[in-house]
Amino acid sequence: MGGVAAALARGTGILAGGQSPRPDAALLLACALERSRDWIVAHPDDDVDEAALARYVALCARRSTGMPLAYVLGRAGFYGREFEVDESVLVPRPETEHLVDEALLFLRQRALEGRESAVLDVGTGSGAIACTIAAQSQNAVDATDASPAALDVAARNARRLGVARLCRFFCGDLMEPVASRRYDLIVANLPYLPTRDLPAAPDPVSFEPAVALDGGPDGLDCYRRLLQTAPAALALEGLLLLEAAPPTMPALETLVRAAFPGAQVAVGNDYAGLARYLRCRQVRGASE
Secondary structure, eight states, X not given: OEEHHHHHHHHHHHTTTSSSHHHHHHHHXXXXXXXXXXXXXXXXXXXXXXXXXHHHHHHHHHHHTTOOHHHHHTEEEETTEEEEOOTTSOOOOGGGHHHHHHHHHHHHHHHHTTOOOOEEEESOTTSHHHHHHHHHHOOOEEEEESOHHHHHHHHHHHHHTTOTXXXXXXXXXXXXXXXXXXXXXXXXXOOXXXXXXXXXXXXXXXXXXXXXXXXXXTSXXXXXXXXXXXXXXXXXXXXXXXXXXXGGHHHHHHHHHHHSTTOEEEEEEOXXXXXXXXXXXXXXXXXX
């Protein structure tokens, strides 16, 4: 058997072609040993048994292909919580936290006014948005996705985070599974990359499901379909939140303004100051 320091050096060598070989190697070793990164640093001379070393080398080999670290570890952080992820779902992005911020602000205001809120997350994937909104607000959330495998991941995350009683998951395309319902808040982070911009291996994004990335020729195919039904589903004084790629935002804003005449429409920026999401507030009288 070898020690922690020797194992870390071996893993760093396997990952030498990556952007952050030593930090990644430390994370993967912590995972294989079921320890924290701090423990790895503090115990360089502790032994690593053969079974753990084999697990570690296998993890490093997967990471060396360019596979996102989140998939190798089977988990990703989002809004201060840890979510299970696998290759059937997108890895949650920090930029998407802005949608949650906007959603929670809206729900808090309605709660202060004594109003209940029906909430829908369209294209939930791992359930990161739905579960976070439910956990932060204790508001019930409906969520849809066309992928049964993604919904399995979302349901497991809801159970792990203690919000299974608040989250209902529906399998189907966009809003079809909940077509008869109206919602005060609709959140959607749908495929928004133009097909020509889909990355190839070894780009980490190339490992994510293409069906969750490919937004068609201009990146807006899914949003066009969503906006055919969203106006009827969004309640008066309701809020629609959509995430998209910065280059597509002007065209998406045009589509939303056409679908919601008279609504209050604004574009929000991400942490880098880039246009990343759109909020559309349905005002009373706009569609009456």
